[in-house]
Amino acid sequence: MTDKHTPGPWYVAANDALGRRGQEHAHHTVHADNGVPVCRMGGNTTAHTDTRANARLIAAAPELLAALRAIKAAIEAPGSYRDTVNAVDRITQAAIAKATE
Numbered sequence: 001m002t003d004k005h006t007p008g009p010w011y012v013a014a015n016d017a018l019g020r021r022g023q024e025h026a027h028h029t030v031h032a033d034n035g036v037p038v039c040r041m042g043g044n045t046t047a048h049t050d051t052r053a054n055a056r057l058i059a060a061a062p063e064l065l066a067a068l069r070a071i072k073a074a075i076e077a078p079g080s081y082r083d084t085v086n087a088v089d090r091i092t093q094a095a096i097a098k099a100t101e
Contacts (some may be wrong), residue, residue, distance in 0.1 A: 009032075010062055028041045030058050
């Protein structure tokens with residue numbers, strides 16, 4: 001299967017700006033590793049926390065997809081149950097950390 005999305009990793013850049021009528025806005029742009037913008041999240045300051053969290057979640061999408069693929073491969077691979085559980089645990093912890101920190 002060929003990926004049809006911008007390759008990761010992605011990261012969040014904050015672009016706080018002042019709106020047209022003096023209203024403060026908080027914008028966060030998700031960029032690919034090569035600097036190409038993937039998406040831009042925006043909103044007023046009351047939505048700033050949600051906007052930042054949403055941008056982090058979007059930025060983690062490539063790692064979350066890779067984690068799911070690795071988990072699927074670990075489950076299907078021959079080997080001990082303990083090895084599979086340990087591999088899945090490492091993969092999921094890394095993906096969750098990227099999405100939430």
